[in-house]
Each structure stands twice: as C-alpha cells, then as structure tokens.
Amino acid sequence: MKGEPDFFQNLQDELSDGRGWLDRSIVLAYAVAAGLCVVIFTLMSETAFEWFAHLHARSPWAVLIWTPALTAFIVWATRRFAPGAAGSGIPQVMTALDPHLPRDMRQRFVSIRLTVAKMLLGSMSLLAGLSAGREGPSVQVAAGVMHNARRWLRPGSGMNDHALLVAGGAAGIAAAFNAPLAGVVFAIEELSKKLESRNSGLIIAAIVLAGLVSISAFGNLSYFGSVAVTRLGWGALLPGLSVAIACGVLGGLFARLLAASAAGMPDRFSAFRKRYPVRFAAGCGLLIAIIGLVTDGATFGAGAEEVRHMLAGESDASRLYVLLKFVATWLTTWSGVPGGIFAPSLSIGAGVGHDMAQLVAGAQFQTLAPSLIAMGMAGFLAAATQAPLTSFIIVMEMIDGRPMVLSLMASAMIASLIARLISRPLYSTLSGLMMRPLREAQARAREAKETAPPPDGAS
Structure with missing residues (x-):
C-alpha cells in the first residue's frame, strides 16, 4: 500500500548508520x-x-x-x-x-x-x-x-x-x-x-x-520488602483521608520552610549563617545530635530502618518522632551539607501513618497500619516535592505495593494539592534561587550597556 513504511529499506538505513549506532x-x-x-x-x-x-x-x-x-x-x-x-x-x-x-x-x-x-x-x-x-x-x-x-x-x-x-x-x-x-x-x-x-x-x-x-x-528486591496489604474497607476511608490531609499540610510547611531557609529569612540565625557558615553548621550538628539522643537514635540517618520497623509492627517510636525527624531534616538541609530529603521525607510520612494507625485502629492496628504507613510515605513525599506521580510510583515499587496503587495515588494527589496551597514547588524554587545571581548579573550588564556613553565619533 502506498505510504506504508518499507521495512527492508528502513532496516538497511538503520544498519548503515554506523555513527548513529556508535553514539x-x-x-x-x-x-x-x-x-x-x-x-x-x-x-x-x-x-x-x-x-x-x-x-x-x-x-x-x-x-x-x-x-x-x-x-x-x-x-x-x-x-x-x-x-x-x-x-x-x-x-x-x-x-x-x-x-x-x-x-x-x-x-x-x-x-x-x-x-x-x-x-x-x-x-x-x-x-x-x-x-x-x-x-x-x-x-x-x-x-x-x-x-x-x-x-x-x-x-x-x-x-x-x-x-x-x-x-x-x-x-x-x-x-x-x-x-x-x-x-x-x-x-x-x-x-x-x-x-x-x-x-x-x-x-x-x-x-x-x-x-x-x-x-x-x-538483587531484584523492593527497598522495604513486600508489604502484606489486606483488602481495605470503608472503615479505612477516614483514617486514610486524614493521613493524606495531614501529610499535605506538613509537607507543604516543610517545603516552605526549606525554601525560606535557603533564601535567607530576615532573622538573626540567617544572618549568622551567612556570616559564619561553618560555625552555624556546627550548631546545627549539635542540635541534631541532641535530638538523636532524645529519640535513642531514631532520627539519625535517612530513617529507612525506622520505616522497616514500622512496617513490620516492631517500632517503638515516640509520638514526637514525626516532629523531631521533621526538625532534624530541616536543620540538616539548613546547615548546607550535601544530602537529600527523599528518604527522610518517606520516614516522616511513615511516622504520620503509624501515628494515625495507633490512634484509630485499636485492635486492627496490625491489619491497617502497613497501608496507612505506605499512604503516609506517598503523601508526605508528594507534598514536599509536589511530584505526586513520581512519589506514589516510588513508594509502590519500594514496598511491592501494586494492590495499593489506587490508595497510594489518591494519597499523593490529595497531599500534593493541599501542599500547593501552602508552598511553591520546592525543587523549582531552589533552582530559581541558584539562577537568581545569574539573572541579576545579566540585568546589571544590560543596564550598564544602556547607560554607557556612546563611543567617540559615534553620531
């Protein structure tokens, strides 16, 4: 038929493009x-x-x-x-x-x-x-x-x-x-x-x-192993919705706080950080060490081990874990060290889901907790990064949670929508801060060019 691809000609063209295959x-x-x-x-x-x-x-x-x-x-x-x-x-x-x-x-x-x-x-x-x-x-x-x-x-x-x-x-x-x-x-x-x-x-x-x-x-293993998820009934709707809303609010505040800290807030701490960045980092490290001692080490590191304990029902984390992990992660980021927020965000979200399960599940805690913890992870990460699709897919692959795909998607979407009412997208905001000196330099160059006197002999 006229206009249809010529298989053999296309194959010959592909095979003859040696430089393309090298690239x-x-x-x-x-x-x-x-x-x-x-x-x-x-x-x-x-x-x-x-x-x-x-x-x-x-x-x-x-x-x-x-x-x-x-x-x-x-x-x-x-x-x-x-x-x-x-x-x-x-x-x-x-x-x-x-x-x-x-x-x-x-x-x-x-x-x-x-x-x-x-x-x-x-x-x-x-x-x-x-x-x-x-x-x-x-x-x-x-x-x-x-x-x-x-x-x-x-x-x-x-x-x-x-x-x-x-x-x-x-x-x-x-x-x-x-x-x-x-x-x-x-x-x-x-x-x-x-x-x-x-x-x-x-x-x-x-x-x-x-x-x-x-x-x-x-190995072909999921990050947190395989989470056994039971069939969720209507009784899980309100706890799941509460987790998504809580993660949306907390994640939005978290992103706003990180962006404001990076931009430099009009306070003494930001002024001290700008003037003495190494001393400020030492102070942040001391506060993080104190928080870690108070929580018996639970807030140290990325938090993956604590999430595994929560999913296994073996965690004895304090009700203050979410708040203290939140503060420890903020201080770490504010100090200026190389380090990410993906894993700490997952642990904060897991803590929200774990706390909600303890509050409402009662005798059904072991049944409902893994689902709420997974929804909390997807929700808080989506709220902090405002990347809901990436967030729920990451959590789904990390826990081998394909049966929970709709629950994780809903939690991520709801939390992200709430976070957008509180904060701008975190990564694009931080990228804008990195571009700001360049834009200011370009603006100064344009202004200098416009105000410069004409060269000698110009009409």
Missing part, C-alpha cells in the same frame, strides 16, 4: 557507568552510616562532639572545594537544564568533579549521623556522569546536553530506589516535563539500564 553505544555505556556510580555511592553511604551507628552504640554521648565537628568540616570542605555539591542535587540538575543558563556554566552544577565530591561529602553526611538521604544526591551523581558523554558524541547527535541530563538524573532515581519505572516518570514530571520523540527511546533505555545495574548489584 547510542556511548550513551548506553555511560548509563552503565552512571548506574555503577550510584551503586558505589549507595555502598559508601550505607557503610558510613553503619560506622556512625557503631559509634553511637558504643559511646552515645560521643555524638555531641562527633556530629557537630564533622558537620562543620563537611560544610567547610563543600564551600572550599565543591560549592555546587551542597544540598540535594536535584535543584542543581534542574538549573543545568534551564535554557537561560549559558552552556559554559553547566560545569558549576553537573560534572565528573561534582559527582566525585557529592559521593564523598554525601557519604560523610551520613557518617556524621545527619538526617539526610542519598537518593536526591544520586540524581546529581548520575547526571554528572551522563553529561560527560557529550564530549564523545558527534555534533549533530540527537542526544544533546538536555537529553543527557534528563537521562542521567532519572537514571539516578532508578538506580537509587531500584525502581526503573519511577525513574522514567521522574524524567517526565520533574526534569523534562516531556520527552522528545526522536530520543525518548534511548533516554528510557538509559534509565532502565542504570536501574538494571542496581538490580544486578543488590
């Missing part, structure tokens, strides 16, 4: 390298926190010296050697994707150098016992690796800088959570908003390949 091979090889870097970063982070846990178990009061001292050193080293490695890493990748950012400035936000720095300093944040995660930093780690592939690709290659950064950032999520589907959705929802048809297949292949590297290293 694809380079991209996929870098995807493997990005996955390996995330795997190494995961092992470094887990080992670092194990060392901290050993120190805390042997000499609990030693953390009052260890945590503030190491926090101060991390902030000093970050500011001295790798300023672009501070914070989560997701805003840096979003800034690198900004079309208004000059191409020669991308190295300030994503590069092999920043990848190495993020891995070392991010691991040290967990060695200090700070309430930080490795998942957000993994986005910057993988994006830095993938962006380096550009030097080997031909100038006319479909995989431009934008496509490589999207593929790298999403590959970081896929490898960090052992969740390739979450990586694909994260690429669309947070990084790219859409995928170009000409290279979408290669981007998705790179994301999946990085995820497979992680699965090869750690």
